[in-house]
Amino acid sequence: MERTFLMIKPDGVQRNLIGEIIRRFEAKGFTLIGLKLMNVSKELAEKHYEVHKDRPFFPGLIEYITSGPVTAMVWEGNGVIASARKIIGATKPLEAEPGTIRGDYGVTVGRNLIHGSDAPETAQTEIALWFKDEELASWQPSL
Ligand code: CMP
Numbered sequence: 001m002e003r004t005f006l007m008i009k010p011d012g013v014q015r016n017l018i019g020e021i022i023r024r025f026e027a028k029g030f031t032l033i034g035l036k037l038m039n040v041s042k043e044l045a046e047k048h049y050e051v052h053k054d055r056p057f058f059p060g061l062i063e064y065i066t067s068g069p070v071t072a073m074v075w076e077g078n079g080v081i082a083s084a085r086k087i088i089g090a091t092k093p094l095e096a097e098p099g100t101i102r103g104d105y106g107v108t109v110g111r112n113l114i115h116g117s118d119a120p121e122t123a124q125t126e127i128a129l130w131f132k133d134e135e136l137a138s139w140q141p142s143l
Contacts (some may be wrong), residue, residue, distance in 0.1 A: 004034070004081045004117045005126035008071035010064065012105075012113040018071050021101060021114060024087055026073055034127075034136045037105075038109030040066050047129055058112070061070070064110060072130045081123050084116045 008021055018037075026032065040048075045065045052058050056096025075084065093112050096103035106112050117123035127136075 001076050002080050002123075003074055003076045003080060003113075003127060004084050004123045005130060006075060006084060006117075007115040007130075008073075008074045009111075009113055009115060010068035010070060011111040013069050013071060014093050015105070015113075017105060017113065021071075022073075024101065025084065028079040028083065028087065030075045030084070031139070031141055032073060033076050033115070033138065034072070034131050036072050036131075036135070037069050038072060039069050042066055044129070048126065058108065072125055074131055074136055081120060082119055085118065088114050088116045 006025070012021060022032070042062060045062045046053070048063055049058065049065070052061065055061075069126050071110055077083075087101060089096030089102035089106075091102075091112060092109045093102040093106025096106065097139065098104060101114055102112050
């Protein structure tokens with residue numbers, strides 16, 4: 001079954017949007033199999049965002065992600081990677097459609113509330129980076 005890594009960023013946690021964001025993925029019908037509230041080390045943040053290391057916004061991005069707790073999650077379901085990206089909305093919140101998380105709650109790209117893996121390879125890498133195997137629950141919804 002397909003899996004993706006989602007992370008509610010420090011602004012989402014500080015704005016009390018954890019419940020609202022989780023609700024959207026539960027309501028859609030995806031299965032939560034990993035969940036933790038955690039502070040992010042500089043090392044983990046730099047590994048997670050390695051692909052952006054030469055971008056001018058990289059230092060600010062690392063400072064922001066390490067500024068307060070994030071909610072790291074793994075979700076499972078058919079097509080969950082692409083569907084989660086749709087539920088999240090465009091990277092720039094002002095370009096994100098109303099009805100998406102960023103479209104409904106965000107304004108600036110530097111505070112865009114949530115991260116979602118963009119492809120199967122990155123999902124696999126990010127899940128392995130953020131979670132140990134034993135931190136993931138294996139269960140099937142009965143409905
Ligand atoms: P995310 O989906 O986590 O992937 C890369 C992140 O880099 C993105 O969300 C934003 O938080 C951040 N980002 C991308 N572009 C900019 C920018 N121009 N200024 C600040 N942060 C950015």
